[in-house]
Amino acid sequence: MTTSPKLTPVDCTLCENALGRYCVPLSSRHRPASAKVLRGEVWELETIEFMRQHIGDREIVHAGMFFGDFLPGLAQTMAPGRSIYGFEPNPENYACAQWTVLLNGLSNVRMHHSGLGARSSKAFMRVASGEGLAMGGGSRIVDVASIPVGDAGITAVELIALDDVLPSTADIGIVQLDLEGYERTALTGAMRTIRRCRPMLILETLPADFVGAHLQPLGYAQTTTVCSNAVLVAN
16 A cells, blocks of 8 residues: 555544445535545445456556545455555645555555646645535535635645556556546546546546547547446446
8 A cells, every 4th residue: 555654643533334444534424425434325336346346457547535535445355466556635635645555455455645637746635615615525626716715715736647657567447536626637648548547437426528629539439427426337
């Protein structure tokens, strides 16, 4: 597991469901995914099961980890020697995902404290609303020009291109992006990987014009949806 030099202390609640144990940030306990997991249920079970059924002997890119609610369920089904490459720029979410990995003893998750972008860069993320409520898994990259002066709900984050961080030997079978509208930019930085591996794409937000210009020429088409996520497969 690739982590920071040490685990980060974080205010959280520990809980479990049928798939594993979780470190849920206290500040985000009101968020839908958090609330469901805190009740002992599984958030987006259909998406997790769909990914488990289709990964085969390949690897997963999972961007937008939140507190790691997908990680135990996915890690259990990975073939020996295969990895999940996880990305999360929100500092509190990333800290909780680290603890989730530790609580479940997962050794096949390679974590990156960054978001996915077109290139390595810095960006600003809204992590709390104007009322001070944590955005949790709804945290999103924002345009610096739209940030009000003195807005305490904004934090600086790191972005990296997927193409620049994956090992050349990675065999990616699924790229799953839950990026609150930032999917287009993340896909831009992943095109070498997409051309090389031709993975299934599971996208929370479908950038239709990007798909038409860059993915359809590679044979990609949407085949279904799962939990409102668009699923694209290359012919």
